[in-house]
Amino acid sequence: MQNPYLPYPVRVDDIEVATEDKSLKTFKFVFLNDGDEKKFAYKAGQFAELSIPGVGEIPIGIASSPVEKGFVMFTVFRAGVVTTHLHNMKTGNIMGIRGPLGNWYPWDMLEGKNILIVGGGFAFTTLRSSIVYMLDPANRSKFGNIDVVYGARTPGMLLYKDELIEWEKRDDINMHLTIDAPAEGWNYNVGFTPPITEEKAPKGDENTYAIVCGPPIMIKFTLPVLEKLGYSNDHIIMSLENRMKCGFGMCGRCGIGKELVCKDGPVFTLDQVNQTPKEY
Amino acid sequence: MKVVIIDKGQWAEDLEGLKKSYQLFGPVGEKDYTVFKTLEKGMLPDFSTLNTRLSPKSIVFPQSEDILEFSLDETREDHHIMKEVKKDHPSRAVFGIRPCDAKSISLVKLNFDTAEYKDPYWLSAYEATTFVGLACDNPASTCFCTTAGCGPYHEEGLDVLLTDEGDHFVAKALTDKGETLIKTAGWATETEDTFKLKKKTAESKITSAVETGNLENLEILDLHGATFWDDISFACLNCGTCTYVCPTCWCFDIQDEVHGKSGKRMRNWDSCMFPLFTIHTTGHNPRGTKMQRVRQRFMHKLKYFLDKYNQGIMCVGCGRCVRQCPVNIDIRRVCNLMNSYKPEDACAAQE
Numbered sequence: 001m002q003n004p005y006l007p008y009p010v011r012v013d014d015i016e017v018a019t020e021d022k023s024l025k026t027f028k029f030v031f032l033n034d035g036d037e038k039k040f041a042y043k044a045g046q047f048a049e050l051s052i053p054g055v056g057e058i059p060i061g062i063a064s065s066p067v068e069k070g071f072v073m074f075t076v077f078r079a080g081v082v083t084t085h086l087h088n089m090k091t092g093n094i095m096g097i098r099g100p101l102g103n104w105y106p107w108d109m110l111e112g113k114n115i116l117i118v119g120g121g122f123a124f125t126t127l128r129s130s131i132v133y134m135l136d137p138a139n140r141s142k143f144g145n146i147d148v149v150y151g152a153r154t155p156g157m158l159l160y161k162d163e164l165i166e167w168e169k170r171d172d173i174n175m176h177l178t179i180d181a182p183a184e185g186w187n188y189n190v191g192f193t194p195p196i197t198e199e200k201a202p203k204g205d206e207n208t209y210a211i212v213c214g215p216p217i218m219i220k221f222t223l224p225v226l227e228k229l230g231y232s233n234d235h236i237i238m239s240l241e242n243r244m245k246c247g248f249g250m251c252g253r254c255g256i257g258k259e260l261v262c263k264d265g266p267v268f269t270l271d272q273v274n275q276t277p278k279e280y
Numbered sequence: 281m282k283v284v285i286i287d288k289g290q291w292a293e294d295l296e297g298l299k300k301s302y303q304l305f306g307p308v309g310e311k312d313y314t315v316f317k318t319l320e321k322g323m324l325p326d327f328s329t330l331n332t333r334l335s336p337k338s339i340v341f342p343q344s345e346d347i348l349e350f351s352l353d354e355t356r357e358d359h360h361i362m363k364e365v366k367k368d369h370p371s372r373a374v375f376g377i378r379p380c381d382a383k384s385i386s387l388v389k390l391n392f393d394t395a396e397y398k399d400p401y402w403l404s405a406y407e408a409t410t411f412v413g414l415a416c417d418n419p420a421s422t423c424f425c426t427t428a429g430c431g432p433y434h435e436e437g438l439d440v441l442l443t444d445e446g447d448h449f450v451a452k453a454l455t456d457k458g459e460t461l462i463k464t465a466g467w468a469t470e471t472e473d474t475f476k477l478k479k480k481t482a483e484s485k486i487t488s489a490v491e492t493g494n495l496e497n498l499e500i501l502d503l504h505g506a507t508f509w510d511d512i513s514f515a516c517l518n519c520g521t522c523t524y525v526c527p528t529c530w531c532f533d534i535q536d537e538v539h540g541k542s543g544k545r546m547r548n549w550d551s552c553m554f555p556l557f558t559i560h561t562t563g564h565n566p567r568g569t570k571m572q573r574v575r576q577r578f579m580h581k582l583k584y585f586l587d588k589y590n591q592g593i594m595c596v597g598c599g600r601c602v603r604q605c606p607v608n609i610d611i612r613r614v615c616n617l618m619n620s621y622k623p624e625d626a627c628a629a630q631e
């Protein structure tokens with residue numbers, strides 16, 4: 001069996017500033033060794049440990065999609081030691097990636113269902129992965145309606161803006177983009193994510209699932225809205241974060257009750273979250 | 281399996297002989313305490329202490345261990361590529377591990393040896409080791425092993441069990457590994473299995489107990505919200521002694537260390553008693569208070585582990601944390617409080 005602590009060596013292939021305030025960058029990595037990309041086979045919703053030798057490792061959601069080949073992509077907010085080192089990297093630098101880790105959005109169960117995606121701020125990474133996956137020609141027919149509510153402070157703080165605009169133009173996905181306050185040239189919604197969700201999102205029913213990712217404050221105000229719209233707790237899917245080290249359930253730090261966020265999660269239904277101590 | 285006599289007159293010589301085939305570990309006096317160490321040439325294990333101050337968990341799970349290595353020297357082809365630190369453990373044997381400590385290793389194995397992931401470092405050390413236990417005929421007042429899923433003659437996790445008969449030991453092989461060690465040592469004089477009787481006597485000397493029978497029937501959220509946690513944690517200093525000395529605590533941290541152009545990634549023991557264990561970069565800490573951390577330790581040991589593995593509690597009753605806690609926080613009291621907890625009472629109290 002493979003050593004779960006040992007990262008695959010990768011080369012930084014591309015770095016792009018992702019938001020106007022430059023606090024987020026999107027990194028594309030290419031595996032150095034033949035065969036490693038195959039071994040890294042992942043599903044939308046999983047994460048990986050980005051590993052900088054001599055600095056440390058951080059858990060980051062995989063922003064590329066399983067249907068995109070030849071690279072893996074992550075979007076990282078500059079927060080502390082490792083993320084700052086990452087922001088200072090140059091293309092061509094060598095580092096490591098460990099994973100894929102954790103569970104994923106329940107794709108088998110979601111087949112044949114309508115999907116509502118609600119995202120806020122920079123927690124849109126694994127949601128992007130999910131949308132690209134569902135929109136892939138080989139997969140689109142497996143899902144019913146797809147609705148996306150995505151909000152950020154300003155237009156320049158929305159991640160993956162080019163793609164968002166492309167999706168706006170399609171008729172097989174309903175985009176509901178929103179920003180906090182009116183801005184010049186902005187033709188979409190204005191307002192916080194929860195009220196826009198209330199206004200635009202489809203009603204909840206047996207065949208409709210909501211996937212919600214965002215800052216704690218957004219989650220806090222979005223959950224009551226979803227409840228009002230008729231989404232039951234086992235139809236609301238979330239992705240939790242806790243401080244992590246190993247990422248595969250051994251170091252003991254990310255526990256919420258008997259569940260470990262890294263291995264039993266990060267994806268949980270609201271129903272499951274409600275049955276664990278609130279220690280995230 | 282074989283039961284043999286080991287003449288104490290031959291003991292030193294026999295162990296010296298074994299050192300040709302095994303790296304031996306055993307309890308050794310160090311300052312005022314006894315610790316498990318490698319037995320160098322001429323050194324004998326000291327069987328006079330019941331429970332060493334630190335548990336022998338470090339033999340398979342060192343307090344600090346290199347796991348990966350790398351070079352940052354850009355003139356090298358392999359710079360910034362991490363490599364596994366290979367562990368070529370020779371055959372090793374621990375002499376005088378107590379049955380509770382041996383059982384703890386089999387509990388910890390549940391964490392490091394799973395269907396999806398295997399910890400290569402823990403497992404290679406574990407697999408290279410033969411565990412030669414020493415039964416406890418005179419348990420301490422803080423030992424509560426018999427109600428914590430083991431006992432003074434408990435065999436789980438052991439390859440050989442020794443019992444002291446005055447001028448000789450009787451050794452019982454429990455596994456093939458144990459048979460091999462006995463054969464290698466040349467211990468061939470077979471004798472009768474007297475363990476059953478001695479076991480009864482030893483068990484009857486254990487006076488301390490915990491009650492665990494009701495833990496599985498309680499809900500996690502009820503226990504988590506119980507009213508006694510503030511009281512239990514009140515005096516705790518969050519010093520981490522309890523987790524440090526405990527044979528069943530396994531939580532760890534991963535850190536990088538660089539010297540010049542080369543570096544290594546290490547894993548080090550960590551503790552749920554420390555705020556840094558869980559603090560997010562945002563400053564938010566899901567277990568930011570002392571009470572939350574104390575609760576985590578006891579809930580993990582006495583409820584989460586039990587629910588997750590259905591193998592009893594994550595405590596073997598060695599009594600180390602009870603004896604060494606500077607403010608006398610006692611897991612036996614906590615366990616009994618949890619076991620007898622009635623969520624109805626809490627609701628009534630709140631009304």
Ligand SMILES: Cc1cc2nc3c(=O)[nH]c(=O)nc-3n(C[C@H](O)[C@H](O)[C@H](O)COP(=O)(O)OP(=O)(O)OC[C@H]3O[C@@H](n4cnc5c(N)ncnc54)[C@H](O)[C@@H]3O)c2cc1C
Pocket residue numbers: 047056057058059060061062075076077078079080081082083084125240241242243244245266559560561562
């Ligand atoms: C499943 C998951 C997915 C995530 N996805 C993303 C993402 O897509 N983009 C993004 O920008 N951020 C993401 N994060 C948060 C990101 O992991 C933290 O911002 C990052 O670990 C901070 O590291 P640092 O070294 O810069 O900060 P420091 O405070 O210097 O952290 C030191 C160490 O503490 C640990 N740590 C601290 N905070 C966290 C935390 N919140 N979560 C996990 N470990 C932590 C890490 O091991 C880190 O190396 C995710 C977290 C999780 C758990």
Ligand code: SF4
Pocket residue numbers: 515516517518519520521522523553604605606607608609
């Ligand atoms: S040894 Fe006692 S004081 Fe120290 S952390 Fe443990 S319970 Fe608290």
Ligand code: SF4
Pocket residue numbers: 522525526527528529581594595596597598599600601602611
């Ligand atoms: S919790 Fe205390 S008594 Fe139980 S195994 Fe750990 S140190 Fe021993």
Ligand code: FES
Pocket residue numbers: 243244245246247248249250251252253254255260261262263
């Ligand atoms: S990060 Fe180590 S157990 Fe979850």
